[in-house]
Amino acid sequence: MKIALLGYGRMGKEIEKIALQRGHEIVLKVSKDSSYDICKADVAIDFSIPDAAYGNISNCINNNIPVISGTTGWLDHYDAIEKLCLDKEGAFIYASNFSLGVNIFFELNKQLATLMKTVEGYNTSIEEIHHTKKLDAPSGTAITLAEGIIEDSEKTAWKLDGKASENTIPIAAKRIPGVPGTHTISYDSDIDSIEIKHTAHNRQGFALGAVVAAEWLQHRKGVFTMKDVLNIG
Incomplete structure (x- = not known):
């Protein structure tokens, strides 16, 4: 699976380690002000900042790239993202915590x-x-x-x-x-x-959950949560 990391801070680096261990490829690493071509990825993982998250997620959905986001502080726009995802028949998961x-x-x-x-x-x-x-x-x-x-x-x-x-x-x-x-x-x-x-105890649990969610989402369509990924609740 070819993964785009939208946000390459501490969490992005931890996700990269886990993804590589699980046999995936990181094809894109995006910092705060980078311009980028998302279309080279199979799936995107957004752990950016609140001001960037909405644009990152929208860009993925508009380009038919499944995207998961663990960025908090942008949820005033969640309903708009949900509508965009359903209108474009995209794939999206948000979680406040992917552990x-x-x-x-x-x-x-x-x-x-x-x-x-x-x-x-x-x-x-x-x-x-x-x-x-x-x-x-x-x-x-x-x-x-x-x-x-x-x-x-x-x-x-x-x-x-x-x-x-x-x-x-x-x-x-x-x-x-x-x-x-x-x-x-x-x-x-x-x-x-x-x-x-x-x-x-460390960031590995958050990173592992994010990669597992990306693996689960890759070939699906719709708006999901971690309850869907884990089949709980």
């Missing part, structure tokens, strides 16, 4: 939220910790976790660095050097606490 373990964690989070919905006296909160170079806060993963709880509970919103309330999930975003990503869901009462936690 296979995190996507299992997403489903575990939703199941726990469903169980806790019937129990009184617990306050829900989320903590996410990332390296100091991460641009957005809260992380896209934390937002996905919050949205998963909202879908299966009485909660209606999340708030960054806010206080727990009856209808709001507070998210604490911490930035510590060298932390790839840690996410903790807590349910606290006066009696006890329940926590589930995912800790990434």
Whole structure:
């Protein structure tokens, strides 16, 4: 499989390593301001920056190149990308986190939220910790976790660095050097606490999931998620 890397930072370099190990070829490496010909690729993997993601993804879809994106911070344009993909009969996957373990964690989070919905006296909160170079806060993963709880509970919103309330999930975003990503869901009462936690030890899990998603998407048409890739949920 010939892969275009749209964004060649730390994640792009890690994806390159995994892709080469799995027998694929990197035919394009795009930095922030590069112009490029996407048509030499079989599939594109976008881990760029929010300002570049929409253009990168649109370019792929318009040129009939399947594309996956793990870039966060551009989702105000997600509906437009979804429509473009369906109109052009393209192939697209967005995930806030491509780690296979995190996507299992997403489903575990939703199941726990469903169980806790019937129990009184617990306050829900989320903590996410990332390296100091991460641009957005809260992380896209934390937002996905919050949205998963909202879908299966009485909660209606999340708030960054806010206080727990009856209808709001507070998210604490911490930035510590060298932390790839840690996410903790807590349910606290006066009696006890329940926590589930995912800790990434390095970037390899994110990179592997991105390459697996690209392999899965290559010969498909439509808008998908990692639940489709992993056949879960």
